[in-house]
Amino acid sequence: MEFSSKLLENAVNEMAQLPGIGKRTALRLVLHLLRQPEYQTFQLSEALSNVRAEINFCKSCHNISDKEICEICENPNRDSTLICVVEDIRDVMAIESTGSFKGLYHVLGGKISPIDGIGPQDLNIDSLVEKVKSGLVKELIFAMSPTMEGDTTNFYIFRQIQGYNVTTSTIARGVAAGNELEYTDEITLGRSIIDRIPFETSLKS
Amino acid sequence: MEFSSKLLENAVNEMAQLPGIGKRTALRLVLHLLRQPEYQTFQLSEALSNVRAEINFCKSCHNISDKEICEICENPNRDSTLICVVEDIRDVMAIESTGSFKGLYHVLGGKISPIDGIGPQDLNIDSLVEKVKSGLVKELIFAMSPTMEGDTTNFYIFRQIQGYNVTTSTIARGVAAGNELEYTDEITLGRSIIDRIPFETSLKS
Numbered sequence: 001m002e003f004s005s006k007l008l009e010n011a012v013n014e015m016a017q018l019p020g021i022g023k024r025t026a027l028r029l030v031l032h033l034l035r036q037p038e039y040q041t042f043q044l045s046e047a048l049s050n051v052r053a054e055i056n057f058c059k060s061c062h063n064i065s066d067k068e069i070c071e072i073c074e075n076p077n078r079d080s081t082l083i084c085v086v087e088d089i090r091d092v093m094a095i096e097s098t099g100s101f102k103g104l105y106h107v108l109g110g111k112i113s114p115i116d117g118i119g120p121q122d123l124n125i126d127s128l129v130e131k132v133k134s135g136l137v138k139e140l141i142f143a144m145s146p147t148m149e150g151d152t153t154n155f156y157i158f159r160q161i162q163g164y165n166v167t168t169s170t171i172a173r174g175v176a177a178g179n180e181l182e183y184t185d186e187i188t189l190g191r192s193i194i195d196r197i198p199f200e201t202s203l204k205s
Numbered sequence: 206m207e208f209s210s211k212l213l214e215n216a217v218n219e220m221a222q223l224p225g226i227g228k229r230t231a232l233r234l235v236l237h238l239l240r241q242p243e244y245q246t247f248q249l250s251e252a253l254s255n256v257r258a259e260i261n262f263c264k265s266c267h268n269i270s271d272k273e274i275c276e277i278c279e280n281p282n283r284d285s286t287l288i289c290v291v292e293d294i295r296d297v298m299a300i301e302s303t304g305s306f307k308g309l310y311h312v313l314g315g316k317i318s319p320i321d322g323i324g325p326q327d328l329n330i331d332s333l334v335e336k337v338k339s340g341l342v343k344e345l346i347f348a349m350s351p352t353m354e355g356d357t358t359n360f361y362i363f364r365q366i367q368g369y370n371v372t373t374s375t376i377a378r379g380v381a382a383g384n385e386l387e388y389t390d391e392i393t394l395g396r397s398i399i400d401r402i403p404f405e406t407s408l409k410s
Contacts (some may be wrong), residue, residue, distance in 0.1 A: 002301055004276060004294070005269045011256040014249040018234050027295060029223050034260055034269075041257035044219040045250040048238065051216040052246035055239055064210045064239075071209060089209070090232065096207055149227065 026114040057196060062107040062124045064089050072096075072104060085128065085184045086191070087111050087150070103141070106131070111149040112156055120156055133186045139167040146173055160171065206232070267312040267329045269294050277301075277309060282306045286343040290333065292316050292355070292364065296348060308346070311336070315355040317361055325361055337366045344372040351378055 001010035001023055008030065033041045057063065058070035065071070072078060072092075080102030081165035086092055092105050108123040131137050140161070144150030158168055174192035175184050184192075206228055208214035212236065220231035238246045256393035262268065263275035270276070277283060277297075287308030291297055297310050313328040336342050345366070349355030363373060380389050389397075 002298060004263075004297070005256075005260070005271045007252075007256040007259055007271060008269050010250040014245075014252040015244065017249070020230075021234075021238050025225075029226075030253070030256060031294065032224050033257060038257055040219075040222065041253055041357070044222070045254040045257075047212075047219040048235070048246055049250040051210075051212040051235060052238060052243055052250075052377040054212055055210070058209075066210045066212060087338060091234065112372055 050056050057107075061105045062109060062127070063092055063105060077102075081136065082141070083128075083131065083137055083139070084141045085154075086141050086143050086154075087145065095143065103139075108153065111144060111147075111153040113149045113152075123153070125157060125160065128157065129160050135165065137166055139169060142168065142170040144185050218396060220366050236282050262312075266310045267314060267332070268297055282307075283328070286341065287337065287346070288333075288342055289346045290359075291348050292350065292358075300348065305323075308344075313358065316349060316356045316358040318357075328358070330362060330365065333362065334365050337371050340370065342371055344374060347373065347375040 001014075007071055011030045012023060012026045014117070015021060015029055016023045018026075021029070033044070054066075056067065058065040058066050058073055059068050060161060061068045061070060063072065067074075075082075079102050081107050084101060084103055084170060085094065085106050085108065086095070087108055088112060089107055091156075092107060095101050095105075106124070106128050108125065108128075110123050110162045111117050112118060112123070132140070140157075142154040142157070144153055155172060161168070173188060175181065175188065181189065206217075208217070216235045217228060217231045220226060221228045221233055223231075226234070238249070259271075261270050261272065263270040263278055264273055265278045266275060268275045268277065278285075284307050288311050289300065289306060289308055290311050290313065291300070292313055292315060294312055297312060300306050300310075311329070311333050313330065313333075315328050317323060317325055317328070322398050324353060333345075337345070345362075347359040347362070349358055359375060366373070378393060379400065380386065380393065386394065
């Protein structure tokens with residue numbers, strides 16, 4: 001790609017470093033900004049550098065927060081003995097939007113993935129183990145994505161906290177609401193039969 | 206979408222104003238930046254505000270340029286009597302990369318599109334007509350996309366310069382190199398028969 005302007009080339013190259021954005025898309029986006037009023041670009045530019053420079057992570061759960069301790073952790077109405085272990089902040093947002101969980105979270109910041117060079121020491125696992133050791137946690141809910149890396153991470157944490165007085169559970173895997181049985185994959189359908197629940201229980205939710 | 210941080214929410218909202226980028230993608234991109242070293246975000250942020258603040262358009266052809274007159278326009282080896290009329294700078298880049306064109310360009314900055322509220326006065330048409338009136342231009346090549354808006358724009362310009370001593374042409378429409386005839390649409394295939402060229406001519410390129 002030959003650019004007639006160094007400034008443009010520079011902006012496109014920086015934009016193209018974002019995941020899923022190639023050079024062509026980056027060029028389209030930058031040209032779009034050039035057609036918009038100047039303030040739009042300046043607002044975007046400032047918002048990005050502000051969030052990067054001033055971002056804070058909650059000291060307790062490692063969720064993104066503008067304060068030392070996030071709103072969820074400091075909410076006295078939430079059950080601090082129940083901790084949901086998730087991969088990243090998007091999972092917190094997804095679970096929060098269900099309105100079904102009243103405990104706290106613990107954001108690991110990734111999952112164990114030797115292929116990507118991510119080991120347990122790169123994740124917020126130590127602070128989770130410390131929480132469990134403190135004896136104030138009654139139950140850990142593992143809510144990692146049902147992938148090999150997710151399972152590995154769950155199992156690693158499970159081994160670390162063995163011997164401590166804490167219940168562990170994992171979110172249910174099964175047929176999604178509204179899905180047709182015949183289009184559900186075998187592993188999920190198989191698990192949903194093994195993990196079947198009493199019919200009366202299903203009526204309650 | 207509920208955010209645990211105003212800074213994050215702000216960055217995501219600004220990012221989501223870019224075309225083709227929804228809130229979810231914007232969140233993914235911003236979280237990616239937060240995981241990268243700080244300098245990457247600052248470089249992106251600076252490159253964007255720099256390009257927006259300091260961008261120049263060539264006084265002659267309206268291509269994006271860091272100088273008053275772009276490199277193509279000031280190149281003495283190019284034929285200044287031959288002008289290729291294009292919609293935007295991406296078309297200049299596409300034609301330049303073919304290496305088949307040795308004339309100059311004229312970037313309109315869009316196409317006439319009443320639905321989007323874009324009329325002739327919003328495009329760089331007056332300066333093109335002035336160039337033709339000066340008598341220094343021998344041929345205009347219309348290289349707009351073969352859409353209704355492109356055709357309208359071509360025809361509008363054609364009417365403006367009627368009576369002046371200039372040849373006009375439009376880029377050939379036909380079957381693309383490597384395409385199977387049976388998968389080519391009827392309009393294109395029909396045109397390619399009407400616009401057939403002597404076989405000997407086809408051997409030369």
